[in-house]
Amino acid sequence: MLTTIFCFTSECLTYLYIFLGEVSVERHILIVNALVCGFLLFILLVNGILRIFLCSTQLGILPRILLVFFWWVPVANIIFIQKYLQISRLEYRYTINQYQLNEDRKQEEICKTKYPILMVHGVFFRDWKNFNYWGRIPKALSDNGATIHYGNHQSSASVGNSAEELKQCILDIVRENGCEKVNIIAHSKGGLDSRFAISCLGAGEHVASLTTINTPHLGCNYVRKLLQIIPYKLVESIGKKYKSIYTKLGDENPDFFSGLKDLTDKECTRLNGIMKDNPNVCYQSVGSRMRSPSGAMFPMNVGYCLIKLLGGGDNDGLTSTKSMVWGNFLGTLHPQGRQGISHGDMIDLTRKNIEGFDVCEFYVDLVNKLRQMGF
Numbered sequence: 001m002l003t004t005i006f007c008f009t010s011e012c013l014t015y016l017y018i019f020l021g022e023v024s025v026e027r028h029i030l031i032v033n034a035l036v037c038g039f040l041l042f043i044l045l046v047n048g049i050l051r052i053f054l055c056s057t058q059l060g061i062l063p064r065i066l067l068v069f070f071w072w073v074p075v076a077n078i079i080f081i082q083k084y085l086q087i088s089r090l091e092y093r094y095t096i097n098q099y100q101l102n103e104d105r106k107q108e109e110i111c112k113t114k115y116p117i118l119m120v121h122g123v124f125f126r127d128w129k130n131f132n133y134w135g136r137i138p139k140a141l142s143d144n145g146a147t148i149h150y151g152n153h154q155s156s157a158s159v160g161n162s163a164e165e166l167k168q169c170i171l172d173i174v175r176e177n178g179c180e181k182v183n184i185i186a187h188s189k190g191g192l193d194s195r196f197a198i199s200c201l202g203a204g205e206h207v208a209s210l211t212t213i214n215t216p217h218l219g220c221n222y223v224r225k226l227l228q229i230i231p232y233k234l235v236e237s238i239g240k241k242y243k244s245i246y247t248k249l250g251d252e253n254p255d256f257f258s259g260l261k262d263l264t265d266k267e268c269t270r271l272n273g274i275m276k277d278n279p280n281v282c283y284q285s286v287g288s289r290m291r292s293p294s295g296a297m298f299p300m301n302v303g304y305c306l307i308k309l310l311g312g313g314d315n316d317g318l319t320s321t322k323s324m325v326w327g328n329f330l331g332t333l334h335p336q337g338r339q340g341i342s343h344g345d346m347i348d349l350t351r352k353n354i355e356g357f358d359v360c361e362f363y364v365d366l367v368n369k370l371r372q373m374g375f
Helices: 002-022 027-055 061-070 076-104 137-143 159-177 189-200 221-229 232-248 256-261 265-274 300-309 359-372
Strands: 117-120 148-150 182-187 207-213 282-288 328-333
Touching: 027 061, 027 076, 061 076, 076 137, 117 159, 117 189, 137 148, 137 359, 159 182, 159 189, 182 189, 182 359, 189 207, 189 265, 207 359, 221 256, 221 265, 221 300, 232 256
Parallel strands: 117 148, 117 182, 182 207, 207 282, 282 328
Antiparallel strands: none
C-alpha cells in the first residue's frame, strides 16, 4: 500500500512541478519544495519495501537475497521492486479474499465436526508453538468452526513408539473433551504412526476417521537404498547430533535412525502386514505431485529427481504417488502449471500461494465432507 501511494503521489507531483515550472514561481522555491517532497517520498518508498521484505510470506529467500545485493544497481533495482510489488499485491488480495470468505460463512460453521480434529505431523518436525507445522490451515479450520488438537509427539521415532505417544494423546483428548472419538488428519509418516495406533494399540475405538496426506504407505525405496550406501557410522553420527539438537527443542528421546528406517519399502511391507484396517474407522487418503525439480526447495527438489531416477515415477519430492494410496483414495492433486504441489506444500509449510490450489480451502472442504459424513 505504501509503495502504491508512493508511485501515485510521485506521478501527481511530477505533473504538478511541470505545471509550476511554466508559471511564475521562483525557481529556488520550486527546487527546495521538490527536494523536500522527494525526500519524504523516498522514506515512504523505503518503508513500503522494508515491510514487504520483512513481512511477505510469498516473496521467497532468493528475491530477498537479490534485493540485498543489487538494490543499488540502476534498472535492476526498478525491476526487482516492480516484481515485489506484484507479489505483494497478489498476497494482499488473497489474504483479503480469504478473510472475507471466512467472515461470510462464519455462522455456518461448515467445519464443525461431531468429533474434534487431531492433526498429526510427519517425521523430523515438531508441533512448535511459534511455528505451526500446518501453516495457515489450522486457523482456517478454526475460523470455520473446527476444534483442533495436535499430536505433540516426538519429531523422530519408530512407528511403534510414535504410535504409543499418539494413543496417549487420543486418550487425553477423549477424556478432557468427553468426545468419545477424534478425526485424525495425518501427514507423511504421521499416517503410518496413526494406523499403527489404531490397528495395533487399540486406539481404533476412539477414532472415527483417518485421513492421510502424502503418506508413504508402501514405503520409500530410495530411503532403503540410501541407507545401504551411506556408511553406518555416518548415519550414527548424524543421529547423535540430531538427538542433541532435538532434545533441546523438546523431544524426550528422539531416534533419527528408527524414524528413517521405518519409511523404507521393506519396513512398510512388514508394517502393512500387521496394521490391519479397523472396520469401524473410515480410512481415506490423498496425495499430490510435483511437475519438475524447480517446484520445491531442498531436499524435495533433490528427492524428486532421485525418485524419478530410481523408477518411482510421479512424486511430491519425498513420496511416490503410488505409495500414497490407502483406503478411499481422494486423488492426486496437480494444478495446471509447471510447479505442481510438493510434500511441504500439502501442509502449507512454506506458506506459499499456489495458482490453482488453495491449500486452506482444500482442508476446509476436506473437513466439511467429514462433517457431512457424520464424523
